Amino acid sequence: MSWRLEVDRGRQVWRYDSTPNPNPSDVDVHLLNLKEPGTSCPPGCNLTPATSPQEAITKAIQYFSAVQTEDGHWAGDYGGPMFLLPGLVITCYITGHSLPEPYQKEIIRYLLNRQNPKDGGWGLHIEAHSDIFGTALQYVSLRILGLPENQPEIVKARKFLQDNGGATGIPSWGKFWLATLNVYSWEGLNPIPIEFWLLPYSLPIAPGRWWCHCRMVYLPMSYIYARKTTCQETDLVRSLRRELYTMDYDKIDWSAQRNNISSLDMYNPHTLLLKAINGSLTAYEKVHSKWLRDKAIDMTFDHIRYEDEQTKYIDIGPVNKVVNMLCVWDREGKSANFYKHADRLLDYLWLSHDGMKMQGYNGSQLWDTAFTIQAFIETGISNQVQDCMKKANDYLDISQVPYDAPEMEKYFRHISKGAWPFSTVDHGWPISDCTAEGIKAALALRSLNFIDPISLERVADGINVILSLQNKDGGWASYENTRGPKWLEKFNPSEVFHNIMIDYSYVECSAACIQAMCSFRKFAPSHPRIKEINRSIQRGVKFIKSIQREDGSWIGSWGICFTYGTWFGIEGLVASGEPLNSPHIVKACKFLVSKQRQDGGWGESFKSNVTKNYVHHEQSQIVNTGWALLSLMAAKYPDREVIERGIKYLISKQYPNGDFPQESIIGVFNFNCMISYSNYKNIFPLWALARYNNMYLKSKI
Numbered sequence: 001m002s003w004r005l006e007v008d009r010g011r012q013v014w015r016y017d018s019t020p021n022p023n024p025s026d027v028d029v030h031l032l033n034l035k036e037p038g039t040s041c042p043p044g045c046n047l048t049p050a051t052s053p054q055e056a057i058t059k060a061i062q063y064f065s066a067v068q069t070e071d072g073h074w075a076g077d078y079g080g081p082m083f084l085l086p087g088l089v090i091t092c093y094i095t096g097h098s099l100p101e102p103y104q105k106e107i108i109r110y111l112l113n114r115q116n117p118k119d120g121g122w123g124l125h126i127e128a129h130s131d132i133f134g135t136a137l138q139y140v141s142l143r144i145l146g147l148p149e150n151q152p153e154i155v156k157a158r159k160f161l162q163d164n165g166g167a168t169g170i171p172s173w174g175k176f177w178l179a180t181l182n183v184y185s186w187e188g189l190n191p192i193p194i195e196f197w198l199l200p201y202s203l204p205i206a207p208g209r210w211w212c213h214c215r216m217v218y219l220p221m222s223y224i225y226a227r228k229t230t231c232q233e234t235d236l237v238r239s240l241r242r243e244l245y246t247m248d249y250d251k252i253d254w255s256a257q258r259n260n261i262s263s264l265d266m267y268n269p270h271t272l273l274l275k276a277i278n279g280s281l282t283a284y285e286k287v288h289s290k291w292l293r294d295k296a297i298d299m300t301f302d303h304i305r306y307e308d309e310q311t312k313y314i315d316i317g318p319v320n321k322v323v324n325m326l327c328v329w330d331r332e333g334k335s336a337n338f339y340k341h342a343d344r345l346l347d348y349l350w351l352s353h354d355g356m357k358m359q360g361y362n363g364s365q366l367w368d369t370a371f372t373i374q375a376f377i378e379t380g381i382s383n384q385v386q387d388c389m390k391k392a393n394d395y396l397d398i399s400q401v402p403y404d405a406p407e408m409e410k411y412f413r414h415i416s417k418g419a420w421p422f423s424t425v426d427h428g429w430p431i432s433d434c435t436a437e438g439i440k441a442a443l444a445l446r447s448l449n450f451i452d453p454i455s456l457e458r459v460a461d462g463i464n465v466i467l468s469l470q471n472k473d474g475g476w477a478s479y480e481n482t483r484g485p486k487w488l489e490k491f492n493p494s495e496v497f498h499n500i501m502i503d504y505s506y507v508e509c510s511a512a513c514i515q516a517m518c519s520f521r522k523f524a525p526s527h528p529r530i531k532e533i534n535r536s537i538q539r540g541v542k543f544i545k546s547i548q549r550e551d552g553s554w555i556g557s558w559g560i561c562f563t564y565g566t567w568f569g570i571e572g573l574v575a576s577g578e579p580l581n582s583p584h585i586v587k588a589c590k591f592l593v594s595k596q597r598q599d600g601g602w603g604e605s606f607k608s609n610v611t612k613n614y615v616h617h618e619q620s621q622i623v624n625t626g627w628a629l630l631s632l633m634a635a636k637y638p639d640r641e642v643i644e645r646g647i648k649y650l651i652s653k654q655y656p657n658g659d660f661p662q663e664s665i666i667g668v669f670n671f672n673c674m675i676s677y678s679n680y681k682n683i684f685p686l687w688a689l690a691r692y693n694n695m696y697l698k699s700k701i
């Protein structure tokens with residue numbers, strides 16, 4: 001194998017070596033499916049299928065501990081969205097930065113593998129129906145990467161575009177990328193007003209109050225829009241202008257395209273209010289003050305620089321990563337900072353059996369590791385994998401964010417000292433529930449006598465972050481407090497995402513924070529802030545109860561979907577000491593049981609998130625089954641048979657080597673875009689088996 005994953009304190013980079021390595025590591029075999037799934041056999045494993053929960057647990061632990069990376073985390077595929085890679089490819093093309101050839105080849109392989117065979121298009125994510133956003137962007141990416149106009153896959157994709165009105169109807173983020181590539185007119189975009197950045201924080205619509213992801217995406221986008229940074233007109237550009245549209249490029253009425261969004265793509269239509277505002281902004285574009293604009297350009301670039309530096313040029317996410325890189329190029333050309341950006345592109349590029357993709361983050365290292373630690377400890381046999389647990393503890397240790405960012409107020413940053421991030425400490429953006437899971441894992445590790453645990457003072461720093469993040473409504477949002485009013489959502493300009501404008505309180509984040517505090521108070525019952533903690537837990541519980549649905553479920557925002565949300569809801573309530581016969585818990589269990597399927601499993605479709613109503617998957621899914629079982633057992637659901645059927649289902653799905661099959665996509669953001677969590681298949685079935693063994697069999701393994 002020529003590819004290997006290189007890791008360094010969570011940083012993941014796929015390296016290519018022209019002389020293939022005949023002995024790839026267990027990690028690489030696992031991540032790249034170098035052997036038929038289920039057949040690889042790391043040391044200590046055997047290939048006879050498990051016949052009991054205990055055997056299934058032992059096998060799962062043996063397998064998964066063997067594929068831990070040397071720096072102590074678990075690596076996985078964090079792909080799924082299809083609108084990310086094109087931003088990277090386009091940015092490289094405009095700036096003349098070329099990725100090494102083996103990377104380009106793997107990217108092409110990925111895009112072709114993910115083309116929908118039925119119609120030749122691509123959608124918003126790997127399981128979505130084809131749309132214009134997906135198809136036009138992958139199309140230009142493949143063309144940039146050198147595929148000729150007449151290659152059959154390209155011809156098929158072009159036919160899809162042509163049959164569906166061409167690229168004019170692409171959603172606004174697609175219009176943005178095509179305009180930078182010089183194959184769409186800037187006239188065809190609603191303005192992305194950079195002057196917004198000059199508004200004082202006291203105004204409810206000020207950017208500092210937006211959800212950090214929305215803020216950090218529109219920050220560099222507004223810079224590029226103001227500067228109209230555009231690719232030079234190359235032969236390819238001229239050709240694409242012919243290929244993408246159903247009419248002559250020069251005859252397109254661009255201003256009529258601003259609000260032209262294909263019905264295939266439309267999920268979140270603009271409100272009347274936004275339409276009116278866009279109208280006025282368009283008028284303002286014609287008369288805008290150059291002085292003010294230049295001032296705003298300087299100011300936004302200062303914020304862009306700050307974000308780059310604070311995150312070591314990783315940036316908060318895959319979208320601002322590449323738009324920021326384009327801004328640096330616009331301002332400085334191929335400066336040292338440009339190359340710092342280019343180097344960190346590799347952190348987002350992930351190789352899998354299906355090719356090379358751009359991930360939704362620079363990985364999910366901390367998140368997966370924190371869950372794995374908790375699942376392993378619940379099995380009661382983690383002393384059999386002491387080295388693995390020590391390394392996982394080290395990973396937690398080095399990933400806790402040591403400092404607050406400088407000049408927090410000026411740059412709208414929340415405190416981060418003591419928080420845990422989702423991926424790596426270099427990324428460093430603090431997140432409420434990542435901090436909570438970090439704390440839960442750190443405290444759980446205290447039960448192992450061979451671990452040198454993270455000090456309670458440092459855990460208390462994490463608790464401090466959690467306390468600071470509680471919202472007025474009693475719940476917790478993702479990265480920051482809710483800073484703006486709900487009506488800001490009426491300004492949501494993205495036609496494909498819901499709820500991007502502000503950071504809302506979520507059941508997942510809230511329940512995780514409650515659990516972390518409940519765990520902390522057991523270890524530090526006389527901590528000076530204990531009253532504050534107790535009060536915070538109470539308010540959190542009240543919040544969770546207040547958002548429980550009539551049918552007993554909670555809607556999930558970051559996993560699919562009601563099964564995920566309900567898992568958090570139940571665990572949060574149970575951790576807080578809510579009596580198990582409380583109507584909230586009883587109702588939630590009843591909901592879950594009503595969704596159990598013939599085969600004993602649970603299976604939910606991503607359409608649940610999209611439609612906000614429960615939609616069954618065609619098949620049971622092991623991860624959904626894991627969540628449902630964990631919830632029912634946390635609530636000590638009295639009917640053992642229900643649980644046993646689920647457990648049997650999980651065992652029947654385990655591969656003989658202890659691994660589990662990769663099933664449908666299981667993560668989500670903003671209701672409409674799905675994202676992969678490939679480690680979940682190894683974490684949640686195992687965790688449910690462990691809980692079952694503890695509850696019913698109580699046997700030592």
Ligand code: LAN
Pocket residue numbers: 213214217317318319360361367422431433434478497500508509558668669670675
């Ligand atoms: C993530 C990944 C992690 C996730 C959890 C920690 C699981 C969640 O509980 C809180 C929200 C959070 C941090 C989250 C928010 C949205 C993210 C950052 C993502 C799903 C990964 C990618 C996504 C980001 C917004 C993608 C870029 C798209 C935009 C609309 C800007």
